[in-house]
Amino acid sequence: MSAPAPVIIVGGGIAGLSAALAAAPAPVLLLARASGSRGAASALAQGGIAAAIAPGDSPQAHARDTCVAGCFHNDPGIVDLLTANAADAVRWLQAIGVAFDREPDGSLQFCREGGHDRARIVHAGGDATGAKVMEALVAAARAATHIERRADVDVDGLVLRDGHVCGVCVSNPDGTGEVLHGRVVVLATGGLGGLFAQTSNPADADGNGLALALAAGAQPRDLEFVQFHPTALALPGLHSLPLVTEALRGAGGRLLDADGASLMDGMHPLADLAPRDIVARRVWQACRNGGAWLDAHKLGTAFPQRFPTVFQACMNHGLDPRVQPIPVTPAAHFHMGGIAVDADGRSSLPGLYAVGEVACNGVHGANRLASNSLLEGVVFGRRLGALLRTLPDGGQPRGSSRMVRRKPSLDAAQLDYLRALMMQAMGPMRSGDTLRAALDDCTELAASGWQGELARALVEAALRRGESLGAHFRMDRESDVLAQGSSPSPAW
Template sequence: MARIRHEGPLIIGGGLAGLSAALEAAPGQNHKGGALVVTPDLLLNACSSAWAQGGLAAALSPKDSAVLHAKDTEGAGAGLVEPEAARALTERGRETVEWLAALGAPFDRDETGGFSVSLEAAHSLPRVARVGGDGAGRAILSAVVAAARASKHIEIWEDGRLRGLIQDADGRVRGALIERSGGRVDEVFAPAVVLATGGVGGLYEVTTNPSALRGEGLALAYEAGAEILDPEFVQLHPTAIDVGLDPAPLATEALRGEGARLVDGTGAYLLGDHPDADLAPRDIVARAVHAARADGRGAFLDATKAVGEAFPHEFPAVFAACMRAGLDPRVSPIPVAAAAHYHMGGIVADDEGRTTVPGLYAIGECAATGVHGANRLASNSLLEAGAFGRRAGRAAAQEVQPPKVALKPARASKDLPLEAMAELRAAMSRFAGVVRDEAGLTALIALIDRLAKPYPEAVVLTAARLIAEGALNRRESRGGHFRADHPDSLPTAEHTRMRLTPVILPCGAVEGAEPGSCLTVSER
């Protein structure tokens, strides 16, 4: 094990959030070094940013405004969006798009040279800046990757995986355990650690995200004492292309914005005859798809009329995915299923990425900044990654290495064996997916308990438990969380807050947990 001291921020994750932070973390008066970016694979691989199809939401048209964008964001979030956070995000919409464009992101333009925008679900106006119809994520991230590789203040490890956080006796995060190629685990010390580790899609059997993203950053932050917000809110995308692939290809919501309709096997509309019915919030659409599949009617996205022959150039990514599976979307409806797509919950962080643990930052999907609430507004995720990622990079670059104190023992996390991981993923989709209830969630927690006995160092189980416990304790339906046994929303929307504590609080500690390792819902 090598000990490495880095003078600037250590950024874990090479997606849009992590690289935006790195680009802004230039050396300053407080430190000599720039950013060290650690990612387990080559940049552009294994990160959700590159897979985003729809685009980046921002108030770009004359009729739109940051205020209207914030209002739509709050509406989609079902009472749990923090208004100040939403405004902090939407007010940075245009500047974020212009910054990315200046880096080389080839956003679609209209005839006047302005940004072309499209309509997606729960937006009151077209405001999604796109690239090539459905290629926004990869095109945007490609420009950011090129800028990061050209930046002299950024060092990139493309063979590093987060295995643990290093803390001192006061609880401050001082660095991280990083597994390099060949299995060697190094101790990397830095003034600040920035988690940009993505979401939890890989915990589910059907996901549109890279299956390697399993909430390990979330779990390690929790184990370090960070507060976790609303982990039960997992957005299921209603139109994953159901062709038996893991992960599942995505049929972008922009298709429905162009008039594509969801139908069952007989051609009947799943959500009614109104043309805008299929642009309802994603949780509503996902439940309609789930119900049609559950009762044997099947679920399909019919874009044969709305897009038809224009598919190859209007939506090339979807077209290519369908053709690889032997399906021509120009003439045949696309079979779809609801799939784990985005985690609204996460590590509590402000708009500069600061968590409740000194020295630890969180940005992107692993963070919970208050902007997504119970149901993320479409295409706000890339905006958050860029806008708040940049702010976090500047803030983390100002951190200085504190005086040396004794370190807590640090242990490296380990993977679940493949068979156990498959069992967990199947149970997560079945019991913590589109429709949940007490019996299923209780069975899921029992499975997690059983797997934790032989594999206590598998932090994916901690991430799964956070979701399951949050879902079990939320006895209502709200946004992306639907309880069949509690189908109505409570009159007042309240957050779930979880934090590792040495004191067993009366609000619902995990039964049988050892003192100092109990998971509690400390605020409801």
């Protein structure tokens, strides 16, 4: 008797691991580019997890902040699913070993970040939340008998039979390739910050899963919305930049221009804690007029304990944030768009599911609220996993199938050019002329590699949206109300 076909999950970050664990007892084959938490953007996340569990808070208040940050481009029903399940997500993470930071009296410690009207963010290990959560998830996955993990493989194709996705094509470290069959395929491959010259993501967070889904004919959604974190450590010449967490501003840090004046006073009612798209544009402008800095020296001797990741990154580059302002710059951080999916992760292609940053179910709208990304991965990963465990095996594959593969990769010089192009045209501030010029270049690059094809799809989506909205800011539409940093405010 043959073994049952597994659920194939591509990606070893928080969303993929949460789905894999929740799929038990269905067999899962988890495929990742790197072993453990290496290479996963989730492990780099310094922000925490937003959850309305503090006294006086509510899922409705969390949902309101999520939609305000997203410029009400969000799907309200999906937002309600996220915020209503946040407390349960935190409890589940605690159950598998995540030790969230606590106050001296033993209660959970809540912090405030940009776009939130109150302190509702839980952290683990200060600014090392992503690493701590990944550590617990990886350990749980290794102990789970229903999960088989294969690392150091690259998924570069999908297998379709009668219009249904039923497997993947993989390239092994030794250069060999093989076809793996499964009952369904889940893409949990993360974002695409690696396509930009400056990113807070690992370099290989390059949109590979999204590109693969688009090549197979899956419908995309909201590709134009790319969030730039306003405060990455400004290190000229580096591609992947250390993040300077937003929680530093929640703890009293201030953004300053080259003259030492406040960047955000008078720009938004929340000042330094305004939604990320607004702060990122302001920092972007300052960087072109002498630079931008984050002054958090008031933390003093508490800095290394409260923000160990940022502290070490600064010290590694000769900066002591206890006494010096930190030079910062915007960096490509999170893709609100992706493969269009429903609340259960179903794409438009039967048999193909997506979850986490590669997917777009409408929860983030035009601009993600701080500390909703790890939450999204857990909530919708677990929701998808619950569905996966009910899917029938389907038996051994029969009949003819076809393979859809990505194009080869761009070479190093072409990729460097594309990253610079995307930073210029698809950065925090855009214009029709720059986007049209970039489209011509992307079309030329698309003939050589899949990254060019994906970049072209993003630029085309940006050109189709003529007005400014959230992270999509059109400098040639400055008269738009949204372009000035305001959000529409329908009755809630």
